[in-house]
Amino acid sequence: MTTPTAVVPDHASERASGSTRVVPLTGAAALAGAVVAVLLAVLGVVVSRADVVLLALPLAVASAWSWVSRPPATSDGGPSTGLRVQVVPDAGARLVRYRIGVDGTGGTDAVHVRVSVLGTTPRDLVVTPGRAADLTGEAPILHSGPQLLLRLQHRLLGQDAAWFTAPARELDVEQVVTPRTVPLASLPLPHRLQGMTGNHQSARPGDGGDFRDVHPFAPGDRLRRIDWRATARRARLADELFVRRTSALADATVVLVLDSRDDVGENVEDWTGHTADGEGVTSLDLAREAAASLATSYAAAGDRVGVQDLASQARVVQPGGGARHRDRVVRAVTLSRPAGSRFARLRAPVVPAGALVYVFSTFLDDEAPRMATLWRAGGHRVIAVDVLPTPRTGGLEPHERVAFRLVALEREERMRTLQASGVELLRWQERHGGAGERAAALRTLARAGRGPR
Incomplete structure (x- = not known):
């Protein structure tokens, strides 16, 4: 039987419920x-x-x-006992408050509730029916994205445990935590801007930009653009005129590519699985934060943003602009979770011509670097965002330290190969907590991308 799951968003308090038939058993x-x-x-x-x-x-x-005095066994259409769960996130305190209520407890002496918070060892609570109607607690927010908040199960107990009901089906309550966004003052741009309107100056002559040059009058030029002083200085013929030309404005197309095939944390001992449990920042936490921050900043600048996922061919949001599309992109980034799939693509996913491609990955294998190299070979500007947390190797055995060193050397070689192929690198996590390290790296990338467009 499939365990029912209730997904509770993080922007408001929501209710999740699950009910089951009453099947009394003699104690x-x-x-x-x-x-x-x-x-x-x-x-x-x-x-x-x-x-x-x-x-x-x-x-x-x-x-x-x-x-x-046993309660009658209920059919599918009869009365039942069930759980009510109300979740109230508190983003400021980085915790989630929850309220659990058990319905249909009439005629019972006690209620047995089994609660597991954030995948920890379940706790068994035996309370009175009145107390079971309002059980409260709180759980810390350790990571962003979808996560299992509560796993609940209950049963009813008669007086002196003379009878009890069969355990109800487990109810999983999943919390979706939106990643925090970091304001970014400098944004890299593609080498060539393809849009027809926007906030960035392109190489095309047009309206809206800064002064470009003085050019002889040609069919299509507006009369109000005639520069009479330049004409007086440069004209050699009576019918020769000169106009002042400005640069056209254009928007940028940005594609955010997430590598959600695995999720590794700071503790190297936990790198054997595809998911990272416990406290500490993980690679997907950093990837979600980086992608959400860049999407919000580019959307605020009037650029078009899209999302790709190397772990899923269906998790794609085509580039677009506007507040609603920004929310759609951030939502897609928030819902990314470790898939663990290791399929190899024959070719890189298609991205719009002239787009700036960000690749968020730990670069612990060859798939993400290979995709980044293919996009760079196709003429795109590609920025590889390193989202590997600072490793902690305190509890490793000597042979595990050797294995980690080999993995680290292979990763460094991949990064050097990426740079040699023209892919630019950006480390998202601050190494020493300096607030300006990432901002300085973004300023350098923004200056490096300026040129003929």
Whole structure:
């Protein structure tokens, strides 16, 4: 049976619910009481002792009462017991507050609730029905993106555990945490701007930009652009005129390529799997933050932004502009999760001509560097964004340290090969906490991209 999952967004408090049929089961105490009552009654009859038979009477009454007081088994259309979950994110405090309520507890003596928070070891709570209607707690926000917040299961208990219901189906509550965005003052641009309008100066003559040059009057030039002073200085014929030309404005096309095939954290000991658990920043945390920050900044500048994912051929958002499209791009970035797939592409995904391509990856294997090299060979400006967290090797064994060193050397060789092929590099995480390190790198990339467009 599939475990129901409720996805709760992070922008508002939402409710997730799951219900199950009531299937009461007789507890061991009630069965033992009934068996002892029968044995005492038989013994009293055999030995002709009325007092022994009277001893069986309270046990028989208690067992019968527990049987009669059980809640009726419900059908699919009948009453049921279920869980209500309300999640209230608090982005400022970096935590999520949740409220759990159990419905359909009438006639019960206690409720057994099993709670697992953020994939930790489940905790068993046995509370009264009134207390089960309002259980509260909080969990820290460790990472961005989709994550399993709660895994819940419950059952109802009768008086003295004389009866209990079968455990309800597990309810998974998934929280989607939007990555934080960093304001960026400098933005690299493609080598050539393809758009017809925007906020960036292109190499084409047109309207809206700064002064370009003085040029002889040609068909199509506007009369108001005639520069009479330049005409007086340069004209050699009576009908010769000169006009002042300005540069046209254009927008940039930016494609953000995520490598979500795996997610590694700061602790090298946990690199054996595709996902990173526990505290500390992970590679996908950095990738989501970088992609969301760049998408927000480029959209604010009037540029077109799109998203590609190397782990999924269906997770694509074509480049576009505007606030709604920006939200769509940020949402696609937020929902990226480690896929673990290692399929090799025969060719690089298609991106618009003249687009600036960002590749967010740890570059621990050859797939992302190969795609970046193919895009660069196709004439695109490509910036490889290194999102590998600063590794921590404190708990490694000697042979594990040797293996990590080999992996690090292979990664450094890939980075050198990328630079040799014309791909520019940007490390997103600050090495020593300096606030201006990343900004300085972006300023350098923005200056490097200026030239004929």
